[in-house]
Amino acid sequence: MAPGGFQGFTCELADAARGSLVLESSKWLGIGTFKTASPGYLTLMHLGTDGLGRQPNKPVAVKRMYVRRAMPTEANPNGWAINRLTAPDEYRKTLMEANILLWADSIMDLTYSFIHHFIENSAQPPPLEIPKVCFVRAGVAVVHRQITGPVTASTSTLCRTYLIEELINEQKDGFYKFMNNGSAVPLPSMNESVSALAEFLSFTQHVQYHKTKALIYLSDLQGTLKLSTDPQIMTAP
Template sequence: MLGVGGFKTAHPGFLTLLSAPKTPLGSRPRQKVAVKRPFYKKYPPGSSKNPINFSIGRYTISDELPKLFREANVLYWARALLTFAYEYIDHCVANSSETPPFHIPRLRFVEAGLALSHDHAQPGHKSKSMTMPRAGYLVEELITDDFIKYIHNMDCNPMLDPYEVGYEIAAFLACTQHIQYAKTGGLAFISDYQGGFEILSDPQVLTHPLVNNGKDVFGDGNIERAVSTFEKEHNCNKYCKWSGFKLKIYEAAKRGTETETDSAQDALE
């Protein structure tokens, strides 16, 4: 097993498609992939819900498929939002009289697809298409880098400290949240940024309660409160503050600057 997350388990696998696409996923035979499947935690009878003492429970196919389709939908929209942020960044850089005083990391989300496992056709069945799927899986490109959690689902700031490996990427991704939030009119941004140094996986899209008339479209990880409080919680960093991006500096960053100034003055006194 590659790992256990809050909602899915990840397993190593191989993928061979009969007709190889041009996309990275399935472009060669026996490609190493990550095979993910939703689960729920099963606790021993009469025991408390210890965060460690549980076993993996699997959903029925009727419950599993909607969860997988929702995961794929989240990934689809996260890819669109990240692409949108990069298009805005590239536009600003191309039209600025000054070169950004920092390197812009280039990341993308994994290529992925849904796979269904079917039982063999029973005697008397004329076609295998008549069999019902017995399990579903989300198949993704395998991330071979060290897996890093850049931004937590309930936060809009880096999880990493400035001295830790990956901090610059985390700070940049926090800026993409700022861009997504600002340019969607405060309606949505990507959270739960995690993955390698070039490829990301398992995102969450957070939306304002106004989106879809308040009906959740992105699953249990969609913490709407995080969108409503973004301007109070987000701390603008050097990427956000570059004048070429023309982003509003939110109050959290201003309060942080004031606090740092006050602390410095106190130290001098």
């Protein structure tokens, strides 16, 4: 827990798990509005029993924050380039993204608790199978540089910060956009399973908005039929 009672990723160096991250920086899994994603391989010095560090050379999605810098050309007047953030800003914004995933997971747990409670107190079982959706397991990788000269109290070794996520196999499981930020209406799809899940996720938004007393709900929902990534937490419809 961080100062002030905040619960979430804080990345205290003393509590960090040490390891290595091999990044295939020349390959892209995708480029979003705020983050790039590349394939990588994670190995922790002490393998964990849960999460991403259970095996060496674990394939992962390595995401890094960026801002768009305008770079117009004659051929493309709307051209732009990737501009990386300063180390402190990148660290702060990556932790924010990690905490969104953490809280999204808790909000979805709240949703399923509501559903299961309703089913347990109903005389009849539901007329359809309830989809089971969860968010990717994730962590924050902080890269520090080695200092060879004099060290002072103000010396910072922070170099880069990455958001490490469970890798989604798009070729095997597909990748779909179910809901965006601008509307509670599910996005249309020719795939019956995708449409059914999109409608279910729209229903979960209503549950979240109701159970949190109109405070928050999850949006920008995307991923496979079982695994979601890159959610947003909305505070107003």
